[in-house]
Amino acid sequence: MKTIEVVAAIIRKENKIFATERGYGDFKGKWEFPGGKMEAGESREEALKREIREELDTEIQIDKLLCTIEYDYEKFHLTMHCYFCQVINGDLSLLEHQASRWLTRDELHQVDWLPADLQIIEKLM
Numbered sequence: 001m002k003t004i005e006v007v008a009a010i011i012r013k014e015n016k017i018f019a020t021e022r023g024y025g026d027f028k029g030k031w032e033f034p035g036g037k038m039e040a041g042e043s044r045e046e047a048l049k050r051e052i053r054e055e056l057d058t059e060i061q062i063d064k065l066l067c068t069i070e071y072d073y074e075k076f077h078l079t080m081h082c083y084f085c086q087v088i089n090g091d092l093s094l095l096e097h098q099a100s101r102w103l104t105r106d107e108l109h110q111v112d113w114l115p116a117d118l119q120i121i122e123k124l125m
């Protein structure tokens with residue numbers, strides 16, 4: 001099975017984290033942490049900053065790696081590196097997603113996460 005390697009941003013502000021709802025594709029309507037696939041020759045940090053610029057028109061600071069999760073989808077294996085981040089500049093404009101929410105710890109289970117993300121949510125609880 002092919003593996004895809006993805007970086008994702010857990011953007012924090014005060015006691016909340018930023019979640020986005022996918023606006024297209026197989027997983028439309030599912031919630032995730034913004035990010036995407038690494039391109040050849042990019043570091044994880046470069047890839048994550050680029051994805052957040054492309055998806056949300058925002059500059060982030062990457063604080064630390066929370067975890068790397070592994071998950072088998074039907075069509076591919078996912079390796080996803082998840083980083084705590086903060087906004088440096090920008091308004092998190094939804095250029096590709098159809099909705100977003102700032103969630104407190106108590107609200108984390110209120111959205112319909114992509115299955116791989118449930119491992120992250122457990123860590124955040």
Ligand SMILES: Nc1nc2c([nH]c(=O)n2[C@H]2C[C@H](O)[C@@H](COP(=O)(O)OP(=O)(O)OP(=O)(O)O)O2)c(=O)[nH]1
Binds near residue numbers: 006115
């Ligand atoms: N960004 C992101 N992707 C996730 C999460 N959880 C999860 O299973 N995925 C999966 C969904 C996708 O199959 C893959 C990420 O691909 P993507 O489509 O966002 O990446 P991309 O922007 O580089 O790619 P593309 O749409 O140009 O093909 O990882 C998550 O929390 N964030």
